Amino acid sequence: MTTPFSCRHPLAARGVTGLPGAAFALGAVAVLGLGMPAWAQDGASPLNQPWQEVEQQARGQTVYFNAWGGDPNVNGYLDWVAGELERRHDIDLVHVKLDDTAAAVSRVLAEKSAGNVDEGAIDLIWINGENFAAMKDNALLLGPFAQRLPNFALTSPDANPEMTTDFTVPTEGFESPWGKAQLTFYYDSERVEAPPTSMAALLDWTKQHPGRFTYPLVPDFHGSTFLKQALIALVDDPAMLARPVGEADAEAAMAPLWDYLDALHPHLWRQGRDFPASGPALRSLMGDGELSLAFAFNPAEPAAAVNNYQLPPSIRSYVLDGGTIGNVHFVTIPFNASHQAGAMVTANFLLSPEAQARKQRLDVWGDPSVLDLARLDEAERQALTPMDDQPARLAPQALQQTQPEPHPSWMEAVEAAWLERYGSR
Amino acid sequence: MSQTPDTRCSLPPTSPASPTGALVFDRVAISLNGAPLVALNTQVAPGEVVSVMGPSGVGKSTLLAYAAGFLAPAFDARGEVRLGDRRVTDLPASARRLGLLFQDALLFPHLSVAGNLAFGMPSSASRRERREAIEEALSDIGLTGFGERDPATLSGGQRARVALMRTLLSRPQAMLLDEPFSKLDATLRQEMRDLVFQRIREHRLPALLVTHDRADAEAAAGPIIELAAATQAPSGAAWQGAHRASR
Amino acid sequence: MAAADTSTFSRLVRLAPALTVLLLVAPVVAGLAGAAAPAFGWLPVLGGEQLSLAPWVSLARTPGIAEMLLLSFTTGLISTALALAIVVLFLGAFADSAAFVWLKRLLSPLLAVPHAAAAIGLAFLLAPSGLAMRLVSPALSGHTTPPDYLFPGDPFGLALIAGLVVKEVPFLLLMSLSALPQCQADDRRHLALSLGYSPVTAFLKAVLPSLYPLIRLPVYAVIAFASSNVDVAMILGPSTPPTLAVSVVRWLGDPDLSMRFMASAAALTQLGITLLALACWWCLEQAIRWCATPRLTDGRRNSGQRLGSLLGGGLTWLSVTLLGASLLGLTLWSLAAFWPFPSAWPTPLTLANWGRALPGLLPATLDTLWLALAATVLATILVIGCLESEALNHRSMGAGATLVLYLPLLVPPVAFLYGLVQLQAQLSVAPGFMVVVLGHCLFVLPYVFLSLAESYRRLDPRWTQVAAGLGHGPAAAFVRVRLPLLLAPIATASAVGIAVSVGQYLPTLLLGAGRLTTLTTEAVSLASGGDRRLTAVYALAQLLLPALGFALAIGLPRVLHRQRRALLT
Incomplete structure (x- = not known):
């Protein structure tokens, strides 16, 4: 009756930073x-x-x-x-x-x-x-x-x-x-020359490298954060995400996200039929070489993991163009x-x-x-x-590019819809 | 052992016990689930061996279980068993002072031969007295020097003799013998019969022998009571206890 | 009997069954009640102040709920059926062989492996980047990077079934071995062999019909465990969707507190699905009995001999090998620095992981040990009390009492543990050592009883009668005769108890408010961090303690009774 991989990191959270002081x-x-x-x-x-x-x-x-x-x-x-x-x-x-x-x-x-x-x-x-x-x-x-x-x-x-x-x-x-956290991507520089620096590029990269990327099972917060990041990149008007979901046409706003995931999933690890349970499980898959590209929510995590043998020394970290959620x-x-x-x-x-x-x-x-x-x-x-x-560590200036998060109601809507669409197949 | 009277300890451990009187089965009648199983009304004088005979299932062993205090609750008994003027059926099994011998020697496998003998002895005797009594008892049955042996290394005859001595050292006031010779081979059987009956007479103990071997009963040289096959009650059920039967 | 036994000893002993029933029933019932109220909308602190069926409606609307139920149900039944079949065929085919003796020796260490450790090891072994694939890569498989196949975590739960089977086979084997002498298995088998029956057929026709009723309750416990376990399912089971029990734990842990209502409904549903699985199994039993009874006497002497011995032998050794290889994998990971695919041997080997773990390992080991000892001593005393009271009363416990003993094994822990925490808070019982000991006892006691009961009941009652005839009362007969004669089974049962206690996660965490750090709570919280090397270190430490217990259980009687041949067989 143990629950080894049911991680919900205390860093786990859904919501928006940057409301006025x-x-x-x-x-x-x-x-x-x-x-x-x-x-x-x-x-x-x-x-x-x-x-x-x-x-x-x-x-x-x-x-x-x-x-x-x-x-x-x-x-x-x-x-x-x-x-x-x-x-x-x-x-x-x-x-x-x-x-x-x-x-x-x-x-x-x-x-x-x-x-x-x-x-x-x-x-x-x-x-x-x-x-x-x-x-x-x-x-x-x-x-x-x-x-x-x-x-x-x-x-x-x-x-x-x-x-x-x-x-x-x-x-x-x-x-x-x-303390602070920011969504940080990392990759194995021995296998990947040019990692994708945008959500659109990620889809192309995944098509070229099938099975080498995935994200943790929603609603694990790492998985949810990835969806949030994708939503920010794909939605027509990112400003609407700062307001509660009820004030917008959520169906229409989320449609590009589902199109994106429908295109992405067949090229994910296990063809998107299974997902790692948590962010740490994602890191383990990187360490095993099953994946070539992954992400963490602590900018120092990849470097620390290299130091204690969990990741190869060839790991490098970066954030997407325009920054990531923090x-x-x-x-x-x-x-x-x-x-x-x-x-x-x-x-x-x-x-x-x-x-x-x-x-x-x-x-x-x-x-x-x-x-x-x-x-x-x-x-x-x-x-x-x-x-x-440590070369695996994210350059400090990258942390300046922090993106605001959507209103929490968006996250709930996205998670529920994700579970409906992909949660049982 | 609060139930164990201390009177017997005043005697030297191996000297014959003082006669305590007859073993009386006073209108004992045992039934199983309401059906009469076996009845006995007899008196066994000190030094006398009464044999109870009958085919399997007649309830011979049930009688002994009743006298010794192990009758399973499924059985219902009337009457009483007396030893001299003590009503033993009112006492807990461990206070009845009835020596038992079974088909098997039942030497405790976790104790040495000497340990088995000591187990039966009153605790009030000093260590030296106990050791001497054990040595004497061993030499008495031709097993000098066997004290520290593992019972598992003894032959069948040796075990039977140790079991007899263990019972006698506990200074019983009567003996109950449940087919004690049936698992021994022919020559050994004769030897053991002689030894057991001789000791019973020496110690002037009243003894009840249950057997289906007529030679046993004849060697006992006492009265023989024949029980008729009256019911279909399973033999052994009394001893084994009903708590094993429910599975 | 005319002479009622009123000594202090007897009175104490007769208290044991009542105490035991109270200890086992009260928490389970209270815990279930604590789950039932929110399931029907009642949890004032979260604003649930009127009864409603809303939690059940939202449960029914949960995406994938049907698959979850089906998965829990099928993996539970299939894994139990497989494990039982393996055990039966093995016993039939290899009863007198050297293989049998070997497996008996391996049994204790196999039993000592906690479920979570076995599952983690199995996942390390069978994953695409696991040890098995590394051994054949790149030379045979051609893979220089791990292949992308879905195992473990396959949608049918095959990996989950495999993980359950490898752990249940040793357990059912232990239960069968202790029941075999009771049905005179050897005599029956030898008789059937002499009548010309082949070994497997002889076992199936002459022994099994009597053996099965004796191991039925353990089999039910296995079904209940397999259909409701969380740890193995999390590690080896599918994720889209997972089994119901995994979902229950996730929902109960959801930051959205209003999920508690639905989670409680799901916890009760878990109880229902387990009961349904048990009911199906019972129907299967009846069907098989009905079909098989005429065949018992059809005179065929070779039915299924070759297939049976092939399957029995093959699957048993496969289970043992899988478990062994999993442990080897754990050991390698605990010694590995970075260990890239496809190298099958980690270079360099390092003790750094053990060094990193050591400061936390020592206090956790001590806590684990004290907890396990306290829970096991308490459970063993109560179990011996129950069994001694059976002996004093010349009557074994009724079916109801026996069922009570197994209650904590038959009711899924996720269904009542959370309710129990609620009760603990309600009664202002401070979380801590004693509460956790009692919580562990819930699960330790039934297993100690399972392991000890047959030996205890089989002990020849004439030993006590001889002792009484020699003037020793019940207390002396118990201490000086029964206990020494039963030393070996009591030691084994205690070792089983220790193994069960060491493996407890949810009771330790919930009832102790997380303040008691055991090897298992450490292993699980580390596993949640994904550090495989440290997880392996803790999983091994978790295994070492019960293994030590079993070694003592085997060694101690041998030392104490080294001069006593009859007790060493």
Whole structure:
């Protein structure tokens, strides 16, 4: 009864980045001014204590951090974080390794329906996108807490709307940014001379190299992200994707996507009759040589995979012409967390320049920093500037080309239609 | 073993037990699912061997199971068994002090020969007393030096003798013999009959022998009770216990 | 009996069946209730506050639902039928042979392989870029890059069936071996041989009719497992669509929380499909009995001899070889640096993967070990209590009680585990070690019972009677006679229990809130990350612990009873 490949990476999310920062400001005002939740008025809550008080309260606490455990690099990084928190704040950080963030959502939900309001088993969750939206919609989160973290200001949230918007959903302080992701293509340079740099080119390339490309099974978020990327490229008027699907002729808008996939599928791996279960499964197929071209959602992932033998050294990374979809991933605190102060101190430490710099190192994890370099001193800036140490790594400037995501309702429509058309054959 | 009375421990381990009185089957009647199976009303004097004979299925073994305390719940028994003035049928099986001998020697395979003998002895005796009693018992049956042997390495006759000594060392107050010679070959059978009946007389134990071999009954030199084939009840069902029958 | 036995020992022993039933029934029933409410629209925390059939309607409208149901149903029945046929034919054809002795020796290590590890190994072996294709490439196959064929993951579920069969054959074989002596198989077979029947026919006509009723419940457990398992189906089964159980887990994990309603309906449907598969099997049993009974006495002495022994031998060894090659593949991957197609041997070999895994491996191994020991000790004590109480009462448990013992094996875990977590939260039972131990017990206990019951019941009751005749009461007879005589089967049953506990994923994760890190939770979360080398390391570690348990189970009685010939056979 195990579920090895049911990965839904916490980076998994569907939605749109880049809603105006005003959304955050508005939301924050609403929550702070009027809709202050009952638990936030409790005098003992760390939400309205001075930061020193929070740190004091956090001492000696055990923080259960529920985070996807599928990447040994991430796990190793969190081991380091645990050591630092122990040393600096006397916090015992326990990494609860999940194969799927939804398991944490389920537990908080079960606890809430059982009336457990202050003894939750989970203190901190690595999350974004749909899982966050679901928890927020169902009032399963503590907050707002992000702006209470001293290091949150280092992300310059007013200037960087993606720090306060999680796939079109305003975070309203209910989660704190941790790292960045962007859809990144990679290929085996020994087999592929000129990789396709647009969706149209990808179809031609696949026809010439049948069976050497595929995408993960929808609704795995890697697969869904690929569909989103294709939709952005194929739709007549990309601007309509920023609005809810009901306001447009969805059938007509999606028709080019189905034409494209109908043409693409016969030339995919297994003729499109089977799909890898997840992004990591896609990477394994690259490592086995079954595929020549694939993609990841962490720009450092291909390089890291070369370093631990999962991919050949001839791997090279790139993004499509005009850029690819990108987003931010966060940490959040359940409404009933037993160790709220400890969770907040942990979230704050994750945002520290030191922790962010270490996280970005390719030999550690390679996850891009969320800090605004302008807010940092020279030494911190140095530490956060990546060195070009691995040819498989994406050039840093490629990350500048980030495309906004469609409104989440588009994703739901696309996924449902995909499952209808291709989900059972 | 809270149920085990300690009285017998005051005696030297191998000396004959003091006579305790007769083994009485007082109007014992056993039925199976309401159908009468077997009945017995008799008295066995100390040192005497009463033989119960009859064809298979007549309920001979059921009688012994009842006396020893192992009657399966499917059987219904009336009457009582007394040992002297003790009503043994009121006692748990382990407190009845009835020595059993079966067709098979049933030496515990996880214990050595000496371990098997020690198993039957009262726990109150000192280690030295126990060791001496075991050595004496072994030499008594011509198996000196066999103490540490694995029972599996013994011959059939040797095993039968060890089983007899194990029973006697437990200082029983009566003996129940369930066809104890039927699996031995002819010469060995004669030898064992002599040994068993001699010991029973020496220890002045009342004994009930169940057999279908007339030679056994004659060698026992006591009263013979013939049971008539009255029912079709399966033999062995009593001993095996109904809990095996449901599968 | 006139003398009622009222010692503390007897009273404790008589408590065991009630405790066991409570331990097994309460969680399953409560868990099912927890799944039933949302299936009919009731889950207030998600806004479900009135009963409705909407979840069932949306389930019925799910694309591919018919294929999912059919796939679960057919793979469950076909894999069970195949595994049973293989076992029966093998027993018939090779009962007295050296092959039989060999397979008996291999049995324990084969049983120790967790399902997920076997499935991962099999996928490594048979995939287009797998070990098998590498061995024939490019020399024989001509492929320098992996071919593009759809296996595993084929739409008919053949790979899934293969994966299930290789794991079920050892299990059914173990169950049959412990049941054979009870139906005097050797005597019957020898008699039939002396009457001129060929070996396979002799087994089929003289032994099987008595053997099958004894292994029927284990067979049902296999059907239930095969029709509802998640791990093997995820790794080896098709994806468009997958089996129902896989979909249930996916829907339950969907970030869209409103999917929980439909997922609960699907979980109950999974229970239904498993029951349907069991019912079909029962009908098949009746049909076969009806057809076969006249043939038992038709006097033919060679029906199917050659085909039977060919299939029985061939398929058994194929299963064993597949499993063995899968393990070899796992080992190679755990030692591999980058290992491109088509090289069949990884160069260079490196210990770096083991080195990387070691810091996490040690604490996970300890947690796994404590959990397995605690669950197995508890389960073994309860099982022995139940069996001892049978012996004290001179009566075996009724059919109902036996069914209860198998309940957790017959009800698909996905159907009740999520409801159980709900209950756990409701009762404010803190997630942690004890809860997980109890959760493991649900699955460990039935297997311990399966492994131990026959030996325990077969133990000659006269041993206890001799002990009583020598003045020892039930407690002393139990400790000094029955336990030592049953040491070997108890050790084996405990090893089976440990293997089952080590393999548990969902109960550990759900009831422990993920706080207990075991080898299996690590292996699964790593497998979700696709790092095949680390996954292989953990899969092997996952296998090592039960293997150690089996080695102890075989070795310990041999050491303790080294002077006791009668106990070593």
